[in-house]
Amino acid sequence: MAAESGRRVGVIGAGIVGLCAALWLQRDGHRVFLVEPGTPGEGASFGNAGCFNGSSVTPAGMPGVVKQVPRWLMDPLGPLALRWSYLPQILPYLVRFVRSATPEKVRAQARAMRPLVGPTVPLVRELAKMAGADTLVHQRGHLYVYRSAEALAKDGFAWALRRDNGVEVDEFDADELRQLEPSLSREYVRGLLVRENGHTSNPFGLVSAFVELFLRQGGEIVPARAFGFRLDGQRLTAIATDRGDQPADRAVICAGAYSKPLAASLGDRVPLETERGYHLMIRDPEIMPRIPTADADGKFVATPMDTGLRFAGTVELAGLDAPPNWRRSQILLAQGRRMLPGLAKEHAEERISMWMGHRPATPDSLPVIGPSRASPDVLYAFGHGHVGMTAAPMTGKIVADLVGGRAASIDIAPFAASRFG
Ligand SMILES: Cc1cc2nc3c(=O)[nH]c(=O)nc-3n(C[C@H](O)[C@H](O)[C@H](O)COP(=O)(O)OP(=O)(O)OC[C@H]3O[C@@H](n4cnc5c(N)ncnc54)[C@H](O)[C@@H]3O)c2cc1C
Secondary structure, three states, rough: OHHHHOEEEEOOOOOHHHHHHHHHHHHOEEEEEEEEEOOOOOOOHHHHEEEOOOOOOOOOOOOOOHHHHHHHHHHOOOOEEOHHHHHHHHHHHHHHHOOOOOOOOHHHHHHHHHHHHOHHHHHHHOOOOOOOOOOHHHHHOOEEEEEOOHHHOHHHHHHHHHHOOOOEEEEEHHHHHHHHHHOOOOOOEEEEEOOOEEEOOHHHHHHHHHHHHHHHOOOEOOOOOOOEEEEEEEEEEEEEEOOOEOOOEEEEEHHHHHOOHHOOOOOOOOOEEEEEEEEEEEEEOOOOOOOOEEOOOEEEEEEEOOOOOEEEEEEEEEEOOOOOOOHHHHHHHHHHHHHOOOOOOOOHHEEEEEEEEEEEEEOOOOEEEOOOOOOOOOOEEOOOHHHHHHHHHHHHHHHHHHOOOOOOOOOOHOOOOOHHH
């Protein structure tokens, strides 16, 4: 057992997933170092909507999604944008995405996701408590709002999937919705509240608190970029970085949207893409919803944060290197003002901030978790797409189980890299 707990483990990438893995590994008595070329927590984990939604079992590719794409692409305020020059590169991914969107496959995806995301609030609370950051985690539920009963009916399959997987939902009509969240526009006539869901009022603050705990517990941060692995047969000896080899008994790849070449170096061709997302924040907003609220049609979320009101969402397909298109953020402001009419029509520039980040996305919306093809000593924990905050606490636990030689506490077969052939 001593050998199982005293390993030197290198975690590549200091986002929410890497930090959760690192903390659970430390709890098992391993000597852990993080390999991170930037500031920990400044990747996708920085600017997201902050939701820890155990109900997030539905994939991005739902049945019928293809039919909606032309409407979304034509609408300048729509939730999806594609840089046409990127189409040839992303086409094989889109083909897989569409093939994954059958009702049968989507049911299986939801079944696989529920045990990964369901325990998110108690698990993140446990970590936040250890880090002295429990005031950053809240459980007020998550509200999904609709402008018509027809729009809600169109989402019927998604709600059935959630309910089939044990998610409890309370439904509100227009009057009840107004009492629940008075800041919302009267355009909304239906609201669905999932009480089990939670959120953080400061995603970067939460990751930073995890970093501080990690360092207090003897963890080390190597400021370097990993590019490969030194193997002796199947046994890992070191992580290769631009600052030299870092000796390690085990390695975990948590590099988010940048994980693809690292997996390829181990013989796994994972069709990982970036679904670029944006946020726009208003400091000292005139009005703030109490509960994180998703506009189901616009596909964006308004989250009350310690630093202001954050509108986050939209998907842009344009790869890792294209510069941000800040118009995507500004669209969120227009939509947000429509959602919350109490907001001013104009805001001084210094009260507004914008951000773009890379969701690490797979065509079937399932993450990649488990051992690599080349070595059981190198594990994958990336590709969490739209739900990386939510899925990180359980993913980290699974990593600790695998490094400790234990079976994972949930079925991780659906997350194997080998599913992509
Ligand atoms: C607009 C938007 C809203 C979102 N809202 C939510 C939400 O409400 N709830 C939710 O659950 N999820 C949400 N997400 C998704 C979530 O933010 C991501 O899934 C999650 O942050 C991914 O975490 P990560 O640790 O895998 O990646 P990241 O946070 O991106 O971290 C990866 C780290 O790896 C480092 N790295 C990269 N390459 C290397 C290398 N070669 N060597 C070493 N280090 C490397 C990077 O510098 C980075 O720090 C949202 C995303 C967006 C864009």
